[in-house]
Amino acid sequence: MEIGFIGFGLIGGSLAMIWKNNHGDFTITAYNYHEKPSDELLKAKADGVIDDITNDIGVIAKSDMIVLAAPVMANVEYLKMLAPLVGPDTLITDVGSSKAVITKTAIESGLSKIFIGGHPMAGSEKTGYSSGSVDLFKNAWYFLTPNEVTEERKLSFLQKLVAETGANCVIAEPSKHDRITAAVSHLPHLASAALTDTVAEEDLSEDMAKYAAGGFRDTTRIASSSPAMWRDICLSNPEAVADMLTKYIHKLNAVREMVLAGDGNGITELFNESREYRATLSEDKRVKK
């Protein structure tokens, strides 16, 4: 069994660690964009997590399974590059945070039978193979988004590999996956960044930052997320994200009307409902490093 990785950061590196640990007979090759292998890849090779490093995409295309673990929009480009090079027995999966765009690309490139989208909902603050861990996915959710023509054999093989990570596998339509992540992840990131930016602009002449307390800090923590990563994620899920933004803006306009009208019941109801929903969130059981 030969596995090729394109992208070998926190997620890709951690998956390789787990699978190499469990399957001494797997040969893992990592793609390197530059001629000179990166220090991270050399370390992974020294650690025995990968067997080979190549900067030839044609070598990766010959793998039995290919894992696209580069930034989400780069995965889309790599999928297009692989399309003419791979055979019908290959299995291609990815680990990106949105599934509609890459699934559309797979279908348009004639890869619908061999591509199964994946999204492990784990790790975003630390980066790189060196921050990876075999525990990264424990108790996390791992979405797989097969389509109608996905071969059962390929799906069950991938499900078995996902089970080895300790994650809970969830099978969903790509568009359903993207609506969920737009709501619970992409919208919150944009809302948080937009909130921080709005206050920053208000603060130009005011010296407000020093009065910001814990509430502001918490609400805006994810506004410090990696700009490049979140640019990619938001742009790879435009329809669902724009839809959630529309709904959020609509809600905020209603709140603004309540404030101006002195509508105490409306504001109370807003906080009651949001308090109630928050109480339904289950405990976060993922392993903290």
Added chain:
Amino acid sequence: MEIGFIGFGLIGGSLAMIWKNNHGDFTITAYNYHEKPSDELLKAKADGVIDDITNDIGVIAKSDMIVLAAPVMANVEYLKMLAPLVGPDTLITDVGSSKAVITKTAIESGLSKIFIGGHPMAGSEKTGYSSGSVDLFKNAWYFLTPNEVTEERKLSFLQKLVAETGANCVIAEPSKHDRITAAVSHLPHLASAALTDTVAEEDLSEDMAKYAAGGFRDTTRIASSSPAMWRDICLSNPEAVADMLTKYIHKLNAVREMVLAGDGNGITELFNESREYRATLSEDKRVKK
């Protein structure tokens, strides 16, 4: 020196503890709305923090200093009730989270010379006198909002009492105070509650809550704040809050346009700017209980 408290929860109770500790000669009387004193007030009396409990507002009106520490809109009503009862040597202050409405009430009630608005930015998760502490205000900001006719003597007396709490006193115009709190506190609370509510409505048929991770949790933590308290705060600062909501909605509309247009540079800039502003927030040095 006689001090009368109207409202004796976390903030009022903690102030009384500090001042009674430092000044054995202060007589502190707490107003009780009902005829039968609450258990909290009886405990405060047993603790020696207060000397008397009264349900006669006329008794409170005879104090040298009156502290309004009820919910912010109730303080406004109490100020109106006190107006015909107090003399020119009285000093009235409050501890509410917004200053424009109560200052306007003070001016309209002929109290501009004897009223000095106050706002200690401390404690909101625990409530009640029993949760109070002499450390509650240490390293917190304590706004005082005097006006042009405030007597210097009254202001410096109040500043001295504020200094005893360990808080850093900030003198500001009421409207400036309200713009600052609207930006760094009131808007974030409404944005967080509206975000939670938007996702809750989207979730009706989706079962999304279980996929929400740490980012969603943090961003929506303050959406679980006390509905009654936050209704009051938002309604007592309508102009500044509505203005900030308008700016936030404007920003979100721009973000939505970027997402739909695939404007990667715009999204990157949004995250870069918000990351940069967040890095300017100073460390929170308040005492945690």
